[in-house]
Amino acid sequence: xxxxxxxxxxxxxxxxxxxxxxxxxxxxxxxxxxxxxxxxxxxxxxxxxxxxxxxxxxxxxxxxxxxxxxxxxxxxxxxxxxxxxxxxxxxxxxxxxxxxxxxxxxxxxxxxxxxxxxxxxxxxxxxxxxxxxxxxxxxxxxxxxxxxxxxxxxxxxxxxxxxxxxxxxxxxxxxxxxxxxxxxxxxxxxxxxxxxxxxxxxxxxxxxxxxxxxxxxxxxxxxxxxxxxxxxxxxxxxxxxxxxxxxxxxxxxxxxxxxxxxxxxxxxxxxxxxxxxxxxxxxxxx
Numbered sequence: 001x002x003x004x005x006x007x008x009x010x011x012x013x014x015x016x017x018x019x020x021x022x023x024x025x026x027x028x029x030x031x032x033x034x035x036x037x038x039x040x041x042x043x044x045x046x047x048x049x050x051x052x053x054x055x056x057x058x059x060x061x062x063x064x065x066x067x068x069x070x071x072x073x074x075x076x077x078x079x080x081x082x083x084x085x086x087x088x089x090x091x092x093x094x095x096x097x098x099x100x101x102x103x104x105x106x107x108x109x110x111x112x113x114x115x116x117x118x119x120x121x122x123x124x125x126x127x128x129x130x131x132x133x134x135x136x137x138x139x140x141x142x143x144x145x146x147x148x149x150x151x152x153x154x155x156x157x158x159x160x161x162x163x164x165x166x167x168x169x170x171x172x173x174x175x176x177x178x179x180x181x182x183x184x185x186x187x188x189x190x191x192x193x194x195x196x197x198x199x200x201x202x203x204x205x206x207x208x209x210x211x212x213x214x215x216x217x218x219x220x221x222x223x224x225x226x227x228x229x230x231x232x233x234x235x236x237x238x239x240x241x242x243x244x245x246x247x248x249x250x251x252x253x254x255x256x257x258x259x260x261x262x263x264x265x266x267x268x269x270x271x272x273x274x275x276x277x278x279x280x281x282x283x284x285x286x
Contacts, residue, residue: 236262
């Protein structure tokens, strides 16, 4: 692992989306997030793939065209030391292998899985490409969220596959990776002290993803979703609507954040969130 590698096994490291019209998707996210693009499509590839950039480096990918009739989504990739071993753990824990471990040129090896409830996710075994360079900034991934009806079953599965632990169950459930905070403290000495001074929840330095419990009456299947950081959630909603997207949930205040749920013009859902420390004591929505 190089000095520039911000990821250890068990940490989400990349996001991408496959769209019916990748050029239109690229234009939309360029307008909303200020992305620029690097086309990395191999000469003989049936689909195009572009890596999105913000100042400071890479943030995610846009590919396509996707299969007809398949609604696009944002996909999460979790860093692993060995994709083949990850596939074994997924099967042993009751999940499914959707795409067997596959080398992607010199960049790395990926595989796609589904947990026992059907929520799809991918893993990334890095060679030359480690993952997103920019996170937790405007136009970059801020969090990945599992939407699930069964916290106990999800905890057993992701604990077996990635070593994640479920914390904060009574308030806002989150996935914690033991040792991740130690890794971050080595990269950024003083990080724990800063979090404590800010009033961050216990073990927040170990958190790698969050959980949304699916409400009764919601027939949406279990799935993963992506949260992007933004400088202004209200402006992000206005921009998305102006460029053909849909504001699914208008901007609202929640603990630590102001957020909005958006859908891009081709159907991929995502959340845009501004960090608002003044909101730290707001109640968690029931």
